[in-house]
Amino acid sequence: MSGGAAGAPKSLPSSGPKSLREMPHPLATSSSEEMGPALTPSPDLLLPRSIADKDLSLPNGTPVDTSSPASSSSLLNRLQLDDDLDGETRDLFVTVDDPKKHVCTMETYITYRVTTKTTRAEFDLPEYSVRRRYQDFDWLRNKLEESQPTHLIPPLPEKFVVKGVVDRFSEEFVETRRKALDKFLKRITDHPVLSFNEHFNVFLTAKDLNAYKKQGMALLSKMGESVKYVTGGYKLRSRPLEFAAIGEYLDTFSLKLGTIDRIAQRIIKEQLEYLVELREYGPVYSTWGGLEVELSEPLEGVSACIGNCCTALEELSEDMTEDFLPVLREYILYSESMKNVLKKRDQVQAEYEAKLEAVALKKEDRPKVPTDVEKCQDRVECFNADLKADMERWQNNKRQDFRQLLMGMADKNIQYYEKCLTAWESIIPLLQDKPETK
Amino acid sequence: MLHEPLFSSSKKMEDCLAKKMEITVSEAEKRTGRNAVNMQETYTAYLIETRAIESQSEGQCAPVDSLWRRYSEFELLRNYLSVTYPHIVVPPLPEKRADFVWHKLSADNMDPDFVERRRIGLENFLLRVASHPVLCQDKIFYSFLTQEGGWKEMVNETGFQLKADSRLKALNATFRVKNPDKRFTELKHYSDELQSVISHLLRVRARVADRLYGVYKVHGNYGRVFSEWSAIEKEMGDGLQSAGHHMDVYAASIDDILEEEEHYADQLKEYLFYAEALRAVCRKHELMQYDLEMAAQDLTSKKQQCEELATGTVRTFSLKGMTSKLFGQENPEQREAKIKVLEEQIQEGEEQLKSKNLEGRDFVKSAWADIERFKEQKNHDLKEALISYAVMQISMCKKGIQVWTNAKECFSKM
Numbered sequence: 001m002s003g004g005a006a007g008a009p010k011s012l013p014s015s016g017p018k019s020l021r022e023m024p025h026p027l028a029t030s031s032s033e034e035m036g037p038a039l040t041p042s043p044d045l046l047l048p049r050s051i052a053d054k055d056l057s058l059p060n061g062t063p064v065d066t067s068s069p070a071s072s073s074s075l076l077n078r079l080q081l082d083d084d085l086d087g088e089t090r091d092l093f094v095t096v097d098d099p100k101k102h103v104c105t106m107e108t109y110i111t112y113r114v115t116t117k118t119t120r121a122e123f124d125l126p127e128y129s130v131r132r133r134y135q136d137f138d139w140l141r142n143k144l145e146e147s148q149p150t151h152l153i154p155p156l157p158e159k160f161v162v163k164g165v166v167d168r169f170s171e172e173f174v175e176t177r178r179k180a181l182d183k184f185l186k187r188i189t190d191h192p193v194l195s196f197n198e199h200f201n202v203f204l205t206a207k208d209l210n211a212y213k214k215q216g217m218a219l220l221s222k223m224g225e226s227v228k229y230v231t232g233g234y235k236l237r238s239r240p241l242e243f244a245a246i247g248e249y250l251d252t253f254s255l256k257l258g259t260i261d262r263i264a265q266r267i268i269k270e271q272l273e274y275l276v277e278l279r280e281y282g283p284v285y286s287t288w289g290g291l292e293v294e295l296s297e298p299l300e301g302v303s304a305c306i307g308n309c310c311t312a313l314e315e316l317s318e319d320m321t322e323d324f325l326p327v328l329r330e331y332i333l334y335s336e337s338m339k340n341v342l343k344k345r346d347q348v349q350a351e352y353e354a355k356l357e358a359v360a361l362k363k364e365d366r367p368k369v370p371t372d373v374e375k376c377q378d379r380v381e382c383f384n385a386d387l388k389a390d391m392e393r394w395q396n397n398k399r400q401d402f403r404q405l406l407m408g409m410a411d412k413n414i415q416y417y418e419k420c421l422t423a424w425e426s427i428i429p430l431l432q433d434k435p436e437t438k
Numbered sequence: 439m440l441h442e443p444l445f446s447s448s449k450k451m452e453d454c455l456a457k458k459m460e461i462t463v464s465e466a467e468k469r470t471g472r473n474a475v476n477m478q479e480t481y482t483a484y485l486i487e488t489r490a491i492e493s494q495s496e497g498q499c500a501p502v503d504s505l506w507r508r509y510s511e512f513e514l515l516r517n518y519l520s521v522t523y524p525h526i527v528v529p530p531l532p533e534k535r536a537d538f539v540w541h542k543l544s545a546d547n548m549d550p551d552f553v554e555r556r557r558i559g560l561e562n563f564l565l566r567v568a569s570h571p572v573l574c575q576d577k578i579f580y581s582f583l584t585q586e587g588g589w590k591e592m593v594n595e596t597g598f599q600l601k602a603d604s605r606l607k608a609l610n611a612t613f614r615v616k617n618p619d620k621r622f623t624e625l626k627h628y629s630d631e632l633q634s635v636i637s638h639l640l641r642v643r644a645r646v647a648d649r650l651y652g653v654y655k656v657h658g659n660y661g662r663v664f665s666e667w668s669a670i671e672k673e674m675g676d677g678l679q680s681a682g683h684h685m686d687v688y689a690a691s692i693d694d695i696l697e698e699e700e701h702y703a704d705q706l707k708e709y710l711f712y713a714e715a716l717r718a719v720c721r722k723h724e725l726m727q728y729d730l731e732m733a734a735q736d737l738t739s740k741k742q743q744c745e746e747l748a749t750g751t752v753r754t755f756s757l758k759g760m761t762s763k764l765f766g767q768e769n770p771e772q773r774e775a776k777i778k779v780l781e782e783q784i785q786e787g788e789e790q791l792k793s794k795n796l797e798g799r800d801f802v803k804s805a806w807a808d809i810e811r812f813k814e815q816k817n818h819d820l821k822e823a824l825i826s827y828a829v830m831q832i833s834m835c836k837k838g839i840q841v842w843t844n845a846k847e848c849f850s851k852m
Contacts, residue, residue, distance in 0.1 A: 093464035167622055184547040190562075190576060251672065253667075260667075263659045266656065266659075268651040270649065274650055274653055276649075277642060277649050278646060284639045284642060285639070287635055287638075288636070290637065291632060291635065295817055302824055302828070398672055399673060399852060402852065403674075405849055406849040407846050407849045410849060411846065414839055414842045414843060414846065415837045416840070418839060420831070421832060421836065421839065424831045428825065428828055428829075431821060431825045
């Protein structure tokens with residue numbers, strides 16, 4: 001399905017504007033039409049929704065005004081789904097690297113180099129290289145949440161670190177953070193809607209981000225009406241099963257991840273305690289070797305061997321701390337932010353239902369549904385569509401990420417045992433050696 | 439499952455009992471009985487089975503003889519051998535109480551695992567004695583293996599307890615020996631160091647085992663959580679579930695690994711106790727040398743006394759000399775009598791010294807021969823132990839690689 005915008009796409013069973021009479025009452029159970037099986041978090045590929053609604057601007061392959069809450073971007077979403085899966089049509093590449101420490105009078109902080117390579121028309125140049133610090137990434141994320149409230153925004157690594165416990169400037173910490181920031185930008189880059197976001201563009205290209213930030217604030221205050229999508233204050237009576245299922249899934253998912261995080265931490269702790277004992281164990285063989293004549297070399301050999309195993313174990317624990325745990329935590333944060341988006345969706349639906357109910361209570365026989373109620377309905381449907389599309393993308397990425405993460409964990413353990421195996425196999429000939437043959 | 443004996447036959451084994459007779463400690467049984475003060479006690483009895491080897495070549499299996507012995511009888515045997523053969527490094531018994539245990543092992547003497555390991559240790563002890571060129575010929579040892587009743591009385595009748603030097607029990611008491619054989623001094627020092635280093639090694643190894651156990655067992659938790667997680671996943675479910683199974687396998691594998699390692703620990707323990715036996719031989723030499731020097735000193739002083747009496751000169755101060763000066767000299771008859779006694783004593787002393795010297799030299803010669811034999815045995819056995827330890831580690835690594843490779847494959851199907 002490509003470029004179906006011009007044709008007459010099939011409409012979703014529950015979407016599309018209908019006359020008030022045709023429309024099922026939102027509180028009626030017929031809204032159950034939307035649902036799939038209870039525990040299916042991955043919705044089937046969506047069919048393009050009806051575009052007959054006049055509030056949407058048709059995307060003709062030209063960028064959409066994505067700062068608008070109305071998510072015509074959802075259409076773009078689906079149109080670009082194919083392109084997304086096909087790596088060859090990638091036209092935007094972003095990397096985070098080269099951390100540097102800056103020491104100023106007021107503070108010390110780290111900046112990272114953000115490199116962009118692109119053929120997109122939205123960018124003036126094919127290449128950019130800028131320096132950004134964590135608060136810039138944080139700013140970007142906030143802006144994305146504000147301007148794309150119907151989408152799932154990837155998480156950032158944790159903002160605050162307990163001083164004294166973690167060294168913010170240690171190589172390990174900086175590298176872990178760099179990887180997470182890189183992942184953050186790559187996820188945005190891969191997103192067919194978010195990657196076209198204006199703030200994202202500025203983040204990647206502006207020499208002076210701070211000036212833009214200030215400008216942005218001013219613009220906001222001028223606008224009067226907040227870009228914020230959600231009005232709040234409405235209570236949803238019941239979440240549609242489909243989204244309830246997603247909510248339940250996310251709850252269990254983050255719970256399980258939390259458990260895995262604790263287990264992994266426990267293993268690392270036990271490994272380090274094991275390492276402490278091994279560090280005392282090896283040298284005793286060496287001491288013994290000093291007492292002996294014929295057994296001197298074999299005992300020294302065993303001592304050295306244990307030493308090698310210590311090194312291998314240390315590497316394993318480090319790898320698990322630096323590569324495994326942060327990704328788990330990222331996904332826990334991701335789940336949290338996704339649950340918040342679900343709540344926002346609930347509120348949008350609640351607002352719509354409340355307004356609809358208010359209209360229905362008015363006994364006037366109106367030929368058309370009032371515009372603002374219609375707008376609400378659009379919002380709900382756009383939100384639902386965006387969210388479903390993002391969920392599917394998220395599920396796919398999650399599967400790939402965890403596949404890679406867990407295979408990586410298995411790999412690290414295999415490598416650890418292989419190193420130990422090599423060490424022990426190499427001393428067998430030494431142990432079997434007869435003194436006469438020397 | 440019968441374990442291999444703790445040592446494999448050394449090439450230089452002479453025509454000893456072990457070649458002629460199969461010896462096993464095949465069973466252990468809990469018994470209750472009455473002890474010396476008529477109080478009820480529980481103890482373990484071990485079944486010793488013996489069978490002559492020669493007749494097997496005729497195509498027939500010789501009958502198996504068997505009798506039951508308890509640990510205290512083994513101790514009695516060993517004490518007898520130590521006293522009767524002071525120049526021999528007598529094989530040690532397995533430990534009386536469980537020591538160097540890591541948390542999962544029981545320190546209880548009645549624990550079946552401990553009893554099992556002790557059974558193996560006792561069998562090993564008997565095989566060691568039976569393979570020793572000197573000890574295997576001992577009649578008391580032979581009776582221990584073959585004569586059920588009246589053995590204890592037989593041992594006590596040898597009167598070996600009287601020969602035992604009580605000074606040997608005071609391990610750290612120092613005796614000022616002027617001219618010890620340097621080799622024994624060095625050897626005693628070596629045995630002290632060896633005991634110290636093996637103890638340290640066993641202690642740390644127990645802690646290492648403890649920690650390793652912890653690492654493996656925690657992985658078992660992955661099994662459960664992967665299973666729970668797989669329940670909410672569609673495509674990832676199967677991969678997670680089967681990977682979880684492998685984590686369970688991994689966690690369970692540590693039990694067998696550590697049980698095998700106990701075998702290695704037992705091999706080390708044997709030599710920890712052997713170090714003590716080695717030290718005992720050095721100590722005996724020390725005491726012999728001390729007695730010799732004391733006897734020589736005594737003889738010298740007697741000779742001096744004799745000379746003084748004969749010549750009337752007092753070269754060294756003695757209370758007797760002073761009192762006689764103060765209270766008057768003895769008469770010539772008294773002096774003659776004294777000299778006669780001293781001369782007799784001196785003659786006796788010289789003969790004794792001669793035989794002591796001979797005894798000492800014989801001891802040094804035969805002890806050193808056994809020490810050389812022991813050194814070779816030790817080097818051989820410990821090398822084998824280290825090799826088997828390395829083999830165990832290799833096996834553990836291979837198992838680890840296998841499990842994680844299986845898990846990785848499951849993950850790849852997610």
